[in-house]
Amino acid sequence: MDDPALYAPMTYDESGYPRYAFPVDHPAHGDDDYTRRRNRIAFQGAEHVVGTPAPEIDYHELDHQTWRNIQRALAERHAEYAAADVVAWAAALDLPTDHVPQLEEVNSRLRRMTGYALTPAVGFVPIEQFYGVLADEKFYAAQFIRHHSQPFFSPEADVVHELVGHSPALGNDKVAELYRLTGEAVRRVESPRTIELISRVFWFTLEYGVIEENGLHRAYGAGLLSSFGELESFRKADIRPLNLTEMATTEYDITDYQHVLFAGRSIGHVHDFFADFLRAVDDEDPDRIGVSF
Template sequence: MFDEGQLYSPVTEHADGRVEVHLGADHPGFTDAAYRGRRGEIAAAALAWTPGTPIPVIDYTDAENEVWRIASAELAPKHAVRAHSEYLAAKAALDLPADRVPQLSEVSARLQPLTGWTYACAPGLVALREFYGSLGARVFHSTQYLRHPSQPLYTPEPDIIHEVIGHANQLASPRFARLTEAAGRASLRVQTDAAMKVIADVFWFSMEFGVMREQGELKAYGAGILSSYGEMDAFSHMEIRPLDIAAMARVDYDITTYQSTLFCAESLDELEDVVGVFFETVDDDSPDRIDAAWARDLASH
């Protein structure tokens, strides 16, 4: 199971003002009434938030801070060995607390001087075009809840550990931040759903699940890998392919399991030359060009 799978639990705001988060039956917190109530409380704070006003402060409990502490402590040695040096340098510069959950306003205050990015709160899933459009304005929509305390190293949905340990540390790198912003700007430029899907697919296989060679070793730079305890051990055993935009846009993937196919950049320069240039040039005709390139490649084999 991909520990940070993009399975946001649906959120309902009832007529009486009560906010309910609909956890799946296999969610670790499904039978925990206190946890379900807490998820609703945190989601309600995000739903009530108005952009441009201070992000709601969540008074995290000792148990929630402990989940963050455990995840931070367990991920740190894996990062030291398996994360790309660009991520490690950015993580050191951001210097997030390891013993407590940071407020999103605190993440913004640390991040903005480094790369100009800020965080916004979200109750759960953000519509695709809204999420990517905000990236183009250097704003990252993040959840504020934590995974169930019974499984501090596993979550079936993106929680604040994924959104911040994975993405905020990544966004503290000027080069990774520019790539993420380029993906957002690309989404504002295209009109068709097909072009939007291509952008999201390439983002998935790069900024979420990208790997890169560094001094002959395979390293992770994607936020989905770097925030997942299990994925940090598994990624080096997957099928590793060279960067190929047509393949990244056409390979099927399952968001609920470890990624069996990963695309590897040989360097940061290559990542920018291939993925960065794609984000800067993609348009509504790109899906047709990608389909044609894919067909030619299949014919040549």
């Protein structure tokens, strides 16, 4: 999958509003009704003001059916492949299984748990903005759901990725602290290279992290937890111990299954590793580590 339009099939019209045009290889190509729904969701997101309640989305019954299918399939795979802590986080958040949750429906739970809230994301949010608002206990989240024809695949990060992947972690105090520290670090540093360094470590921990549990590797990263196929294949990856230099210098492809992953000994080990990095990172780190970006 090397066409960037597959995971960012959005343009802006002359008025500055988002419009989707799905390429031939995208599951939604040719579905005018789905395209209209996506455009409407994007318009609502573009109109939203951060800090105000997220807009309510009028999901189609096909969207709700897609959510139900995914929830059933992922619940089975989480029981087999997810870290025990993740299963506990998800149970505490208790997302509805019969319909696509509204962001405010989830926010009412997250605020009570850790103070975090999801805010609508439209397309790609600039990296400094995406990570920066984490310091304010906000997380940019997509509101659309993948096309019903391929419920177990999405070339884009959709509401399944946000709610199944990230939200349970945002509801846990220990892990939510890592999101906050990420935002504080990004706002503290000045160099784009340092922000890229932070992003890479975030990718290999909170997005695609695994831990060792009872002799097996189990997933806790959002990208793994929300991917039906990747959960079944991640143990075939080159799984290495946590290592800052290797994380900073390992290339990855956001459109493909990950071929290199990093494992902590426990969630607590990951927390200490990432938190220590985030508290100390500065604009000299890219040169000290020897990264080339």
